[in-house]
Amino acid sequence: MTATTLDGVATAAAVKEELRERIAALKARGIRPGLGTLLVGDDPGSQSYVAGKHRDCAEVGIESIRVDLPATASEEDVMAAIIALNTNPDVTGYIIQLPLPRGIDENAMLELMDPDKDADGLHPTNLGRLVLGVGGEITSPLPCTPAGIVEMLQRYDVPISGKHVVVVGRGLTVGRPLGLLLTRKGLDATVTLTHSRTANLESYVRRADILVAAVGVAGLIKPEWVKPGAAVLDVGITRVVNEETGKARLVGDVDPAVGEVAGHLSPVPGGVGPMTRAMLLKNVVDAAERVDS
Numbered sequence: 001m002t003a004t005t006l007d008g009v010a011t012a013a014a015v016k017e018e019l020r021e022r023i024a025a026l027k028a029r030g031i032r033p034g035l036g037t038l039l040v041g042d043d044p045g046s047q048s049y050v051a052g053k054h055r056d057c058a059e060v061g062i063e064s065i066r067v068d069l070p071a072t073a074s075e076e077d078v079m080a081a082i083i084a085l086n087t088n089p090d091v092t093g094y095i096i097q098l099p100l101p102r103g104i105d106e107n108a109m110l111e112l113m114d115p116d117k118d119a120d121g122l123h124p125t126n127l128g129r130l131v132l133g134v135g136g137e138i139t140s141p142l143p144c145t146p147a148g149i150v151e152m153l154q155r156y157d158v159p160i161s162g163k164h165v166v167v168v169g170r171g172l173t174v175g176r177p178l179g180l181l182l183t184r185k186g187l188d189a190t191v192t193l194t195h196s197r198t199a200n201l202e203s204y205v206r207r208a209d210i211l212v213a214a215v216g217v218a219g220l221i222k223p224e225w226v227k228p229g230a231a232v233l234d235v236g237i238t239r240v241v242n243e244e245t246g247k248a249r250l251v252g253d254v255d256p257a258v259g260e261v262a263g264h265l266s267p268v269p270g271g272v273g274p275m276t277r278a279m280l281l282k283n284v285v286d287a288a289e290r291v292d293s
């Protein structure tokens, strides 16, 4: 069997096309959505993701404002930048690019955001709404990667209801919120959330109808671990630098040979990453429409 590719680039392009119309309608009513990004430090991955977010905004007609602080910034500097974004009228939504440099309390910084301007769904109030909203209508932003995973599965008609989803990784941006989202009424998956201390990880992975790997351990998931026909979504990104050329390439958590066993495969690059960015744009547009209504 060769897996059907879950193409994140094409799916994100379709989402962006739909958003362009909604943005034009907002602008016609005098509403101008604006995204802010706060980046602290010089991590190459984070720099590239933030640059991509601004390119996406320009592509669909959303204004964007970039705030970059050096790796030497203090917690007080970061707090001042957050407070400025909270009060900037041109910024209708913003994100704090994670991870923050060591020594800066990530949770405290997220908590300082205005929850109504949280474009990432990572403020405690919005995560709390995700917990409380079992079965309810979604009226707050969803974390972008989990939302992108669900959007992609649905657009490729991969059944979710009643399926066993195994998530490898319990991080704030993917594993934890994904478990909450997939178990909501209407999606109705059964979720097993595994992590670095899970004993005999392989035995859980083998039982997955849908597998999401988000730990950042290159090639961790082997083809013999995967149930034939399963949908496999690779979220882990490791930058491997070729010592001779100095060039970096991206490697996922899933061994490429899994494509011979899985029914669907979302690769790295070109899978969930572009969907994460598309869902950020959607959160900005959703929020602008909520203000309007």
Ligand SMILES: Nc1nc2c(c(=O)[nH]1)N[C@@H](CN(C=O)c1ccc(C(=O)N[C@@H](CCC(=O)O)C(=O)O)cc1)CN2
Pocket: 045, 048, 049, 052, 095, 096, 097, 098, 099, 120, 143, 144, 145, 173, 250, 268, 269, 270, 271, 272, 273, 274, 276, 277
């Ligand atoms: N505040 C946030 N921080 C982080 C999040 C997040 O959702 N909010 N998620 C990740 C990083 N991330 C978005 O910020 C992200 C990761 C990957 C991609 C992406 O497009 N990946 C491409 C490859 C891009 C490259 O060449 O480097 C792909 O997989 O095809 C976009 C966004 C952690 N931090």
